[in-house]
Amino acid sequence: MSKDLVTVIKSVNYSEADKILTVFGKYSGKFTLFAKSIRKINSKNRGNMQTLSTSEVSFYEGKGMPLLTESQLIRSVETENLQVKNVRRVLFMLNKFLQEYDPYPKLFDILQVVISKNLDTRSVNKLRIKFLSEMGFLSDFTTCMYCGSDKNLEYIDKKHFALVCKNCYSKGNSIPLGEDPYGSATLTEIIDKYVKRVVEEI
Secondary structure, eight states: OEEEEEEEEEEEEETTTEEEEEEEETTTEEEEEEETTTTSTTOTTGGGSSTTOEEEEEEEOOSSSOEEEEEEEEEOOOSTTOOHHHHHHHHHHHHHHOOBTOOOHHHHHHHHHHHHTTTOHHHHHHHHHHHHHHTTSOOOOSSOTTTOOOSOOOEEETTTTEEEOTTTGGGTTEEEOOSOGGGOHHHHHHHHHHHHHHHHHO
């Protein structure tokens, strides 16, 4: 019997009462679980294994797909005030970029912070940038591309996809992000386009 702390990132109905779940495990990375009879009303795992729910799970690894046996809910998103676009952004990245059984404990922990904040735009953008950086698709995104300062990062160079501080914005073709760079609609749109471009290239 194996155990892990997992977040559900994909759920597909199988047969009349079963599901095939794709989960992101803190120690196992991305893998699939067969959840037998989980769609039945009296299933003890039914409410614990919803999309973007995090649970401690036990599963049996035999010849076929690992079989979910037990689960204990740790954290889930609140449907009230939840932005569907941000849910799609996070799930798209997790499903497209993560490789099976390749663990990323640091990214898993960051994902838990994002879920605890109910996938607000600021935390989602931070997650996506950290994710791209950890995967090797993005250089340092915490300092100004010109002077290296980590203060007043209120502009972005769209060509180089890099932050620029207010003291250096005139050196290139930068556009303003406002007082909250990670929460800006401009940065969100730029990341959307960059992620799409990376997916097309890999």
